[in-house]
Amino acid sequence: MKIKTLALIALWIILASNFVHAQQPGGKIYGRVKDIDNKNLEYATVALFKDSILVKTVFTETDGIFNFSNLANGKYLIKISAVGFPIYKTDTLKLQADQLEINLLDIKIKTTDNNLKDVNISGQKAFVERKIDRTVVNVDALISNAGSTALDVLSKSPGVNVDQNGAISLKGKSGVSIFIDDKPTYLSGSDLENYLRSLPSSSLDQIELMTNPPAKYDAAGNAGVINIKTKKTKISGFNGGLNLSLNQGELTRSNNSFNFNYRKNKINIFGILSYNLNNSFTDLDLNRTYKNNDGSPKYYFNQNSYFKRHGNTLNLKTGLDYYATDKTTWGLVFTGMNRISTQVNNNTSNLLNSVKQPDSIIKAENIDQIHYKNVGVNLNFRHKFNKAGRDLTFDADYLNYNNKTEQTYYNYSYFANMALKSQDILSGNLPSNIDIYTAKIDYTHPLNKGWKLDAGLKTAYTKTDNVADYLNIVNNNSSIDYQKSNHFIYRENINATYLNISREGKRFSLQAGLRLENTVSNGHQLGNLIKPDSSFKRTYTSLFPTLYFSYKLDTAGNNELGLNYGRRIDRPYYQDLNPFFSPLDKFTYYVGNPFLRPAFTQSIELSHTYKNKVTTTIGYSWVKDDVNETIEIVNGTYFSRPANIGKTSILNLSINADLDFTKWLTLHSYLELAQMKSKTDFYTGFLVTNGAYVRFNPTIQLKFSPTWSGEANFRYQSKFSNVQFLLGSVHEFGAAIQKKLSTKSTLKLSASDIFRDRVFVGVINNLATTDANWTNKQDSRTFVLSYSYRFGKTFSTPSKHESSGADSEKNRVKN
Numbered sequence: 001m002k003i004k005t006l007a008l009i010a011l012w013i014i015l016a017s018n019f020v021h022a023q024q025p026g027g028k029i030y031g032r033v034k035d036i037d038n039k040n041l042e043y044a045t046v047a048l049f050k051d052s053i054l055v056k057t058v059f060t061e062t063d064g065i066f067n068f069s070n071l072a073n074g075k076y077l078i079k080i081s082a083v084g085f086p087i088y089k090t091d092t093l094k095l096q097a098d099q100l101e102i103n104l105l106d107i108k109i110k111t112t113d114n115n116l117k118d119v120n121i122s123g124q125k126a127f128v129e130r131k132i133d134r135t136v137v138n139v140d141a142l143i144s145n146a147g148s149t150a151l152d153v154l155s156k157s158p159g160v161n162v163d164q165n166g167a168i169s170l171k172g173k174s175g176v177s178i179f180i181d182d183k184p185t186y187l188s189g190s191d192l193e194n195y196l197r198s199l200p201s202s203s204l205d206q207i208e209l210m211t212n213p214p215a216k217y218d219a220a221g222n223a224g225v226i227n228i229k230t231k232k233t234k235i236s237g238f239n240g241g242l243n244l245s246l247n248q249g250e251l252t253r254s255n256n257s258f259n260f261n262y263r264k265n266k267i268n269i270f271g272i273l274s275y276n277l278n279n280s281f282t283d284l285d286l287n288r289t290y291k292n293n294d295g296s297p298k299y300y301f302n303q304n305s306y307f308k309r310h311g312n313t314l315n316l317k318t319g320l321d322y323y324a325t326d327k328t329t330w331g332l333v334f335t336g337m338n339r340i341s342t343q344v345n346n347n348t349s350n351l352l353n354s355v356k357q358p359d360s361i362i363k364a365e366n367i368d369q370i371h372y373k374n375v376g377v378n379l380n381f382r383h384k385f386n387k388a389g390r391d392l393t394f395d396a397d398y399l400n401y402n403n404k405t406e407q408t409y410y411n412y413s414y415f416a417n418m419a420l421k422s423q424d425i426l427s428g429n430l431p432s433n434i435d436i437y438t439a440k441i442d443y444t445h446p447l448n449k450g451w452k453l454d455a456g457l458k459t460a461y462t463k464t465d466n467v468a469d470y471l472n473i474v475n476n477n478s479s480i481d482y483q484k485s486n487h488f489i490y491r492e493n494i495n496a497t498y499l500n501i502s503r504e505g506k507r508f509s510l511q512a513g514l515r516l517e518n519t520v521s522n523g524h525q526l527g528n529l530i531k532p533d534s535s536f537k538r539t540y541t542s543l544f545p546t547l548y549f550s551y552k553l554d555t556a557g558n559n560e561l562g563l564n565y566g567r568r569i570d571r572p573y574y575q576d577l578n579p580f581f582s583p584l585d586k587f588t589y590y591v592g593n594p595f596l597r598p599a600f601t602q603s604i605e606l607s608h609t610y611k612n613k614v615t616t617t618i619g620y621s622w623v624k625d626d627v628n629e630t631i632e633i634v635n636g637t638y639f640s641r642p643a644n645i646g647k648t649s650i651l652n653l654s655i656n657a658d659l660d661f662t663k664w665l666t667l668h669s670y671l672e673l674a675q676m677k678s679k680t681d682f683y684t685g686f687l688v689t690n691g692a693y694v695r696f697n698p699t700i701q702l703k704f705s706p707t708w709s710g711e712a713n714f715r716y717q718s719k720f721s722n723v724q725f726l727l728g729s730v731h732e733f734g735a736a737i738q739k740k741l742s743t744k745s746t747l748k749l750s751a752s753d754i755f756r757d758r759v760f761v762g763v764i765n766n767l768a769t770t771d772a773n774w775t776n777k778q779d780s781r782t783f784v785l786s787y788s789y790r791f792g793k794t795f796s797t798p799s800k801h802e803s804s805g806a807d808s809e810k811n812r813v814k815n
Contacts, residue, residue: 027071027095027506031104032064033080038108040064044082050074053126053660070504071095072557078104085109097555127658127668127699128158130609132509132548132562133214134227135159135656137207142668142699143711143736146245146748146786149255149276150204150228151196157207158656158670160226161695161717164760164776166193170223171211172650172674172693173621174628175570175599177221180228183378183397184218188573191372191403194339198276198313200255202243202788205231211619212546212566212603215498215513216442216454219544222570222601222623230272230317231259238262239792249782251279261792271318278341282307283777290636291769298769299359300352301636305585311341311370319378327385333378343368347585358416364585365410373402389446394439401434411586425473426481426583432466434574454500454513464490464574468582480528486580487526488592494519500546507555511548516541517569523577523594534579536594542569562607570627572596576642584640591641599625599644614657623648628723632683633770645723646680669698678723684766691721711736711750721765728761732780745789753780 029048033041046066048055055076060066073095080088088109093102127141137157139145145153155162159171168176178185178192187195208227210217217225231241240260247253257274288301319333345366351359376399384391407428413421440458447453466488470481500513518541527533546566553559578592605619626648632639652674659667672695679688699713716731736750760776 027073027100027102028067028069029071029076029078029093029095029102029104030065030067030069032106033060033066033082034064034106034108035085036108036110041082041085041109044080044085047079047081049077049079070506072506072552073097073555074557080107080109082109126612128656130612130615132504132511132550133210133212133546133564135209137209139201139204139206142713143701143709143738143748144699144713144734144750144752145201145204146736146738146746146750146784146788148201148245148247148750148784149197150199150201151193152752153201153204153207154196154226156697156699156713156715157209157226158697159209159211159654159672164778166190166197168192168226170209170226171619171652171654171672172676173223173601173623175222175601177218177225178228179225181230182227187401189575191401194278194311194313194341194372195337197278198274198311198315198337198339199228200243200245200257200274200276202241202245202255202786203230203257203259203272203274205229211605212548212564212568214511214548215500215515215544215546216456218458218496219515219517219542219567219569220571222568222599222621222626224566224568224603237264237792239790241788241790243786243788245784245786247782247784249779251281251779253277253279253782266323268321268323269319270321271316274315276311276313276315278309278311278313280309280779285775287773289771291771293769297354299354300356301349301587302352303347303349303585303587305345305347307343307345309341309343311339313337313339313341327383329382331378331380331382333376333380335374335376335378337372337374339370339372341370341372343370345585349585349587360416360421361414361418362586363412363414366585367408367410369406371404373400375400387446389444389452391444393442395441397436397438399434399436401432401436403430403432405430405432407583409583409586423474427471427473427478428484428583429469430467432464432575434462434464437461449503450505451501451503454498454502456498458494458496460492460494462490462492462574464488466490466575466578468580482528482530484581484583485528486531486578488578488580489524489526490522490574490577492519492521492574502548507552507557509548509550511546513546515544515546517544519571519598525579525594534594540598542600544568558611560609560612562609563605565604566602568601568603570599570601572598572627572642576627587636588638588640591639593641593643596627596642597625597644599623599627613659614655617652617654617656619650619652619654621650623650626678628678630683631724631764631767631772633767645678645682648676648678650677651675664703666701666703667698668701669696671696676720676722680723682724682766684768687723687766689721689723693720694718707740709738711738724764724766726763726765730758730760732758744791745787748784748786748788750784750786752782752784756781 033044035041041060041064044060045057046060047057048068056068058066058068076093076095078090086109088107095102127138129136135158139153142156151162151166154160154168161169167174170176185192185195206229208229211224213225243257245255254277257272259272261270284305286303290298292298316336319331322330324330347364347366349362353359376397379396381394382391407430409426412423415421438458438460440456442456445453468484468486470484471478472481494517496515496517498513498515502511503509520539522537524535525533544567548564550560550562553561576592577594577596579594580592582590584590601621601623603619603621605617607615607617609615624647625644626646627642628645630641630643652672654672657667657669661667674693676691696716699711702710704710713734717729719729720727732753733755734752735754736748738746738748740746758780762774764772
């Protein structure tokens with residue numbers, strides 16, 4: 001952004017700050033919950049409704065007090081529930097110009113005469129909620145999310161796209177940082193895809209989409225941050241849930257999870273254990289036409305690859321909270337993942353001469369045996385000071401990722417008459433190890449007139465050690481393949497500090513932040529007999545400002561304008577910096593790039609929200625040194641490598657609507673239109689690409705009775721060009737039905753891609769004297785039967801501690 005523009009924005013902050021000081025606070029509803037013996041009720045669930053829609057849920061403090069503030073004028077209703085007590089419901093509460101504050105005083109609820117029963121808060125949870133700095137998606141609002149995976153849930157979230165390779169983009173931009181409970185996954189590429197596929201949707205509560213995250217978050221991720229919040233409970237006693245699902249396509253899959261929470265006195269123990277059985281396939285056709293200099297066909301290459309994957313994954317998260325005092329909490333969290341998987345690629349390549357007569361045939365069987373482990377330990381501390389809203393948190397994290405992959409590639413070459421020409425075996429041993437150490441401290445301090453100040457420090461140190469040992473075996477004679485073998489060590493230290501100030505007023509809200517990050521990195525490629533040692537060192541320091549404004553145009557809050565701006569960085573994946581050759585098959589190699597530079601993105605968005613139901617957003621982003629996959633052909637062999645493609649700009653318009661037509665019919669709809677433009681120096685010369693796409697995702701929900709409900713959904717994306725690739729259009733239909741068996745158990749049946757329309761096709765452009773296209777089919781038509789059962793107390797409270805010091809480093813771990 002230009003200096004003048006930044007100056008104007010800074011001036012706007014000053015003027016807005018003065019204006020906000022003049023604003024009156026929003027409406028307020030508060031009170032205290034007690035039992036019949038006049039004892040304060042801690043952790044009672046207090047739900048606020050407006051027009052029969054659940055607006056917000058809070059939980060009473062140790063003194064029984066609850067508080068809803070900054071409310072727009074209108075009619076409200078409150079429902080209070082607690083285990084062993086009947087549901088308490090207020091009369092209609094009216095906030096208006098002459099009454100902006102309602103004190104419900106002491107609310108006393110009687111103990112039920114029956115045994116402890118489940119407490120259910122009525123009212124349909126909104127699919128999408130909007131805040132000044134993020135969009136929140138409630139996972140359980142869609143029936144079709146049941147029995148699926150975290151990756152499936154993301155693909156249905158507004159603005160999120162998951163492509164044929166499992167890569168995630170947000171509003172047309174790649175480079176998304178994925179967090180779990182405000183902790184980064186530290187994963188990318190196939191590792192991130194496999195992890196999200198192993199995480200059952202039953203363990204998820206909300207998805208937070210942040211195109212411009214606040215300064216508290218690491219600046220990594222050009223597209224922003226997606227924070228996946230898991231389900232938690234913090235109430236007395238023992239409670240939890242069991243979720244089972246069977247997913248049947250052409251192959252069988254399963255996602256299952258068990259979560260529990262036990263709290264007594266000062267100790268709280270929690271955990272979630274999940275098991276994922278994955279069976280999947282990819283049927284890929286790749287066609288290449290090699291040309292002479294005059295454009296005439298030289299020869300043809302047609303290849304079919306059938307990838308079949310089988311894997312078993314166990315995920316565990318468990319921890320302990322110790323409430324030393326009412327204001328001080330210590331916590332310890334342990335996470336672990338163990339995945340054993342196999343991928344077999346049966347590959348047939350047909351080489352044809354210029355008149356398409358068979359020349360030779362190559363058959364290959366490529367086998368990858370993978371054992372992937374991840375362990376993490378988090379120590380956290382939180383202290384609340386006497387002044388309400390003032391607190392201090394500290395986190396220390398250690399994470400280790402260990403991957404042992406053994407590859408065996410069998411290659412058989414035949415003449416046109418199928419007589420054996422030659423055979424060889426490529427054997428690879430690829431161990432990798434990543435250690436990550438982080439520590440951070442955050443402080444929140446409320447100021448006068450509703451202002452709040454946040455500040456923090458963080459340091460992160462990462463060491464990666466990757467080895468690739470390859471052997472060529474020909475006629476039972478083995479030799480080291482020095483061209484592919486390598487040993488790469490990478491170290492990185494990132495130090496950061498941030499300052500954030502915010503205020504939520506009755507009609508005008510503001511948040512502004514600034515983050516400073518310093519990065520020091522060292523890479524060392526160990527040499528061998530044909531490759532010399534090489535190394536690099538980089539140091540850079542950057543500032544990352546963030547701004548958010550929102551203004552309600554009317555006192556009822558029916559029309560709200562929003563504006564946000566942010567600057568972010570996308571550091572290269574650790575393994576992408578490793579300059580080694582990794583074979584995908586005999587004719588295709590992946591090559592790292594040690595010269596990759598970090599990409600910087602600036603984004604600005606203007607939005608309008610009507611009655612918190614329809615949000616229209618216009619956004620513009622521009623990226624410097626954008627990183628993208630590039631394909632180069634050398635002597636008929638494909639080399640795929642990441643590269644800084646130059647400058648990219650994205651202009652998009654999105655409309656997200658949640659409409660309740662009747663009590664039994666609801667529509668969730670997302671529409672996005674985008675224009676992308678890239679400029680780069682390419683292998684074939686200077687390249688300018690323009691691409692536009694339309695994405696449309698409507699979902700209809702039907703409520704047949706109090707216990708029966710259904711859902712139908714459709715997803716469509718038009719074709720568009722992105723740098724070197726022209727991607728074809730994709731669409732699919734799905735449906736689901738749900739039966740509530742009791743207050744504790746639910747049965748759901750869903751179907752995806754019913755008509756098997758989800759087929760990915762594309763063209764690779766700008767290849768020297770070569771044309772190429774592909775068709776990708778997967779096991780997309782599936783039927784999922786899921787069952788969920790809850791025991792103990794059926795409402796939950798948020799964890800006292802949901803964040804840790806482990807930030808964006810996780811998102812850069814890649815196979």
